[in-house]
Amino acid sequence: MQRYFVKESAKDEYFTITGDDQRHISKVMRMAPGNFIICVDSKGNSAECEIAEITDEKITAKIVKWIEGSPELPVQVTIVSGLPKGDKLELVIQKGTELGAYEFIPFISARSIVKWDAKKADKKLDRWNKICKEAAEQSHRTILPAVTAPVQLQELIKLAESYDQKLIAFEESAKEGEASMLSQTLQQLKRGQSLLIVFGPEGGLTEQEVTALQEQGFITCGLGPRILRTETAPLYALAAVSYHFELMG
Structure with a gap:
């Protein structure tokens, strides 16, 4: 069943869908009144809905039943990625979303090869958020x-x-065999709390950046004995969080 995020809360047991989602339902999926979809409101509540009406401007969907339970990670994980080359950040956003990330913050690191073009900022942000x-x-x-x-x-x-x-996912910590700080941090983290993890670009973080972050309470950690690519490391960390909180019981 197709799922759509709806910006406004339901009114009188109906959701109103507009914009790109309206076009996707009517033009791409070619749905009709009587078809069913899932609507998710701004508070994270999801409901099975029946399409009641389709017009050129909007789709009206009647709530059939609210869906219990949540697939969300029990902690809020924010991924800070040093701006990488090419479409690597798009991969991190796409797969990181699938793995449960709460937020993504691109970071203009000293070793970021890609230079942020303010003139193209809106277009780039729109693309990243669409992928998300x-x-x-x-x-x-x-x-x-x-x-x-x-x-x-x-x-x-x-x-x-x-x-x-x-946390700072730091290559030098991995090289030195550091293997406990990620696990210790997850053990200290309580459900409902927040975790921010910084990952460097292809060339890694500079010592000056790491020192500046450590002075503000960041802790460096390794992600196993292997050196991971900038687009792989955030996914490793998210999988570790999921395993710790959702699979270990």
């Missing part, structure tokens, strides 16, 4: 992760103040 939305719908999320505009180091430090736990 499609992945959230596909993976039956009830929360639509946010993708922010890229930040500089000082902006990142300021944003990080509100998080319960803060």
Whole structure:
């Protein structure tokens, strides 16, 4: 059953769907009144709905039943990715959404080869958020992760103040065989709390960046004995969080 995120809450037991989703339902999926979809509101509540009316401007869907339970990770994980080359960040956003990430913050690191073009910023952000939305719908999320505009180091430090736990996935820690800090952090993290993890670009983080983050309470950690690519490391971390909180019982 197709799933759609609806910006407004239901009114009189009906959801109203407009914009791209209206076009997707009517033109791409070629649905008709009587077909069923799942609508997710801005608070993360999902409901099975029957399409009641389709017009050129909107689709009206009647709530049949609310769906109990949540597929969301019990902790909020924010992924900070040093801006990588090509479409690697798109992969992180897509697969990271499937794995349960709560938010994505691109980071303009000293070693980021890609330079952020402010003139193309809106178009790029729209694409990232579209990828995120499609992945959230596909993976039956009830929360639509946010993708922010890229930040500089000082902006990142300021944003990080509100998080319960803060980690840096650091290549040098992996090389030195550090294998406990990720596990220790997850054991300390309680359900409902937040975790922010910083990942460097292809060239890694500089010592100056790591030191600046450590001075603000960040802890460096390894992600196993192998050196992971910049697009692989966030997915490893999310899988570890899922295993710890959802599979270990």
